[in-house]
Amino acid sequence: xxxxxxxxxxxxxxxxxxxxxxxxxxxxxxxxxxxxxxxxxxxxxxxxxxxxxxxxxxxxxxxxxxxxxxxxxxxxxxxxxxxxxxxxxxxxxxxxxxxxxxxxxxxxxxxxxxxxxxxxxxxxxxxxxxxxxxxxxxxxxxxxxxxxxxxxxxxxxxxxxxxxxxxxxxxxxxxxxxxxxxxxxxxxxxxxxxxxxxxxxxxxxxxxxxxxxxxxxxxxxxxxxxxxxxxxxxxxxxxxxxxxxxxxxxxxxxxxxxxxxxxxxxxxxxxxxxxxxxxxxxxxxxxxxxxxxxxxxxxxxxxxxxxxxxxxxxxxxxxxxxxxxxxxxxxxxxxxxxxxxxxxxxxxxxxxxxxxxxxxxxxxxxxxxxxxxxxxxxxxxxxxxxxxxxxxxxxxxxxxxxxxxxxxxxxxxxxxxxxxxxx
Numbered sequence: 001x002x003x004x005x006x007x008x009x010x011x012x013x014x015x016x017x018x019x020x021x022x023x024x025x026x027x028x029x030x031x032x033x034x035x036x037x038x039x040x041x042x043x044x045x046x047x048x049x050x051x052x053x054x055x056x057x058x059x060x061x062x063x064x065x066x067x068x069x070x071x072x073x074x075x076x077x078x079x080x081x082x083x084x085x086x087x088x089x090x091x092x093x094x095x096x097x098x099x100x101x102x103x104x105x106x107x108x109x110x111x112x113x114x115x116x117x118x119x120x121x122x123x124x125x126x127x128x129x130x131x132x133x134x135x136x137x138x139x140x141x142x143x144x145x146x147x148x149x150x151x152x153x154x155x156x157x158x159x160x161x162x163x164x165x166x167x168x169x170x171x172x173x174x175x176x177x178x179x180x181x182x183x184x185x186x187x188x189x190x191x192x193x194x195x196x197x198x199x200x201x202x203x204x205x206x207x208x209x210x211x212x213x214x215x216x217x218x219x220x221x222x223x224x225x226x227x228x229x230x231x232x233x234x235x236x237x238x239x240x241x242x243x244x245x246x247x248x249x250x251x252x253x254x255x256x257x258x259x260x261x262x263x264x265x266x267x268x269x270x271x272x273x274x275x276x277x278x279x280x281x282x283x284x285x286x287x288x289x290x291x292x293x294x295x296x297x298x299x300x301x302x303x304x305x306x307x308x309x310x311x312x313x314x315x316x317x318x319x320x321x322x323x324x325x326x327x328x329x330x331x332x333x334x335x336x337x338x339x340x341x342x343x344x345x346x347x348x349x350x351x352x353x354x355x356x357x358x359x360x361x362x363x364x365x366x367x368x369x370x371x372x373x374x375x376x377x378x379x380x381x382x383x384x385x386x387x388x389x390x391x392x393x394x395x396x397x398x399x400x401x402x403x404x405x406x407x408x409x410x411x412x413x414x415x416x417x418x419x420x421x422x423x
Contacts, residue, residue, distance in 0.1 A: 033095050033138070034102035037260030043120030045230045046110070046248035050273065052124040052280065052320045059324075061125030061279035063286070066111055067162030068275075069155060070104030070173035070268065072097075073132040075255040077113040078105070081129045082165050086157045087137035099257045100138040106264040107173045108132065109255030110272040111279070121253045121261045124276025124320065125283075131165050133158035135174050146208040152180035152215060159186040159216075163193055168282055170195050171275040173268040175202040177212045177239070187216050196282070196290045198223045198275050200267040201240035214240050223294060226312065227270035233305070234312045238267065243314035244294075245301055247273040270318075277320040284324050300326045 047053075065081065072087075073080050074097065083098075099105045112130050113123035135158045140148050155176050162170045163186075170190055176183065190197050199217035201224050217224040217240050224242055227249025229235040235250035249270035251263050274297070281293055288296070300323045301316030308315055344352070 033097050033100035034257055036258035037256035037262030039118055039260050041119040041121055041253055041261050044253035046252045046273065047120070047122070049248060050124070050277075050318065050320055052276065053122075054321045055280050055284070055324055059280050059284040060127035061112070061276070061283045062127035062129075063283050064125070064169060064279040065129045065131055065165065065167045066125070066169040066171060066275050066279050067131040067133055067158075067165065067167035068104050068108045068111070068171050068173055068272075069133045069135055069158035069162060070107055070171075071101040071136040072099035072104045072134040073108040073130065074098035074257045075105050075109060075113070076259050077116070077123075077255045077261075078108050078130060079114075080108075080132050083132035083134065084161050085134045085137075086154060086161065087134050088141060088151070088154065090138045091142065092138070095138050097138075097257065098132075098134075101136060102257050102264075103136065103173055103266075103268060104132060104134065105257045106254040106266075107171060107268050107272040107275075109261070110252065110269055111171065111276040113255050119261055121255075124273060125279040128276070128279040128283075131162055131167055133161050146177060146205055146212070148175070149177045150174040152176040152178050152183040155216065156180070156182040156186035159183075159190055159197070163190050163195060168195055169275050169278045170197050171271055172197065172199040172216055173271060175200055175214045175217070177202075177214060179213075179215050179218075183215055184219065187219050187222060191221055191290060194290050196223070196275075196278050196293050197221070198225060198271050198278065200271040201226050201238040201243055202267060204237040204239050208239065212239050214238070218242075221291075221294070223271075223274060223297070224314070225267055225271040225274050226314065227265075227267045228313075228317065232317070235265070236267070243310075243312060245274060245297060245314050245316070245318055246270065246304065246312075247318040249273075274318055277318060277323060280320060281324050296323050296326070 072085070073083065108130050109121075109123060111123050112125050112128040113121065114126050115122035135150055135154045141151065155172060155174060158174075159170055159172065167190075187197055197216065199214070199219075199222050201217045202214035214224075216222050224240050224244045226238060226240070226243040226246045227235050228246045229250035230248075234246065247270035249267055250265050252265070252269050253261050254264045254269060254272075256262050277297070278293055281296065282288060297318070298315040300319050301314075302319045302322075304310060304313030304316040306313050
């Protein structure tokens with residue numbers, strides 16, 4: 001019984017930190033890593049919302065290579081084509097596990113976890129080729145500002161390695177809160193190679209320094225992803241200057257490093273759902289450039305509560321099926337020039353005055369014509385009747401009032417008008 005309680009305590013501590021599958025081993029000398037998850041589960045709410053399996057008859061992403069720049073990937077549900085460990089040395093005794101924190105495995109799970117009969121969970125693009133660039137070791141660097149931050153040069157190395165491995169989609173699950181030329185150059189190189197770069201927007205904490213911004217999510221042409229919960233509302237604030245798109249990220253089900261599945265939370269998971277969708281989209285429509293892909297994702301997003309372009313939802317909620325099959329007009333939208341009524345010229349004013357005068361004359365002539373028509377009708381209709389009555393009024397004269405006496409006399413008898421004779 002004591003062993004079971006200890007195991008539950010260990011798992012609870014592993015899941016509690018960061019709001020995702022993360023722990024901070026700095027408080028203990030012996031490294032503690034995320035354990036195994038559940039071996040069965042119902043269909044997760046995120047899959048019911050996105051329904052990516054509707055696209056599987058068209059594509060499953062088999063021709064795409066999706067890189068996860070995070071904490072490594074390790075799960076029986078995931079097949080990693082290539083991986084590299086670029087993480088800085090650990091502050092404590094290394095665990096020796098491919099993914100101690102569980103972040104990279106969770107993100108890779110929502111991207112391409114295989115479908116099994118044991119549980120309802122599966123990835124968005126289960127046939128895609130996964131790449132793993134490990135930039136976070138057993139714990140985050142203690143010098144990160146704020147916490148759970150990675151050095152920008154380390155992220156740059158992960159992006160460059162992913163590109164060298166032929167990645168068409170690069171998911172930056174780790175976040176840096178420092179800009180650097182190396183990171184900018186790595187992102188520019190990926191974009192120039194027609195790769196789609198997707199970055200988690202990060203989660204704002206109460207004690208974070210003011211004025212910080214997450215990178216590479218803050219760069220132009222990088223898809224900055226926020227997260228929503230099962231209720232469709234944004235689940236956390238972020239320091240990102242903009243959000244392009246939101247996707248499920250709060251209490252979603254994903255793979256665990258030692259097998260099984262369980263809950264996970266973070267904008268990293270939302271970025272994973274977008275990355276899996278991009279893999280399906282690029283596999284189904286290979287002629288699309290990275291700009292075309294971004295445009296389709298934003299144009300086909302499901303409406304969000306705050307409307308298009310909001311601070312919290314961006315263009316809306318990810319919609320994988322519409323992104324692939326929706327019909328979009330060609331070209332790019334452009335803003336219309338502002339309306340300029342201008343000042344009318346003297347010629348235009350004279351023309352307007354002449355028009356008003358001609359309109360008044362037309363109305364006057366129309367009124368006169370109507371009056372003449374009424375008069376003619378009266379002559380034709382009522383003339384014969386007047387001649388028959390000799391132009392006498394056709395209305396009977398009012399009766400003459402004859403006032404009665406106030407004190408009438410007694411009624412007369414029948415023969416009162418005859419002389420009376422004596423008896």
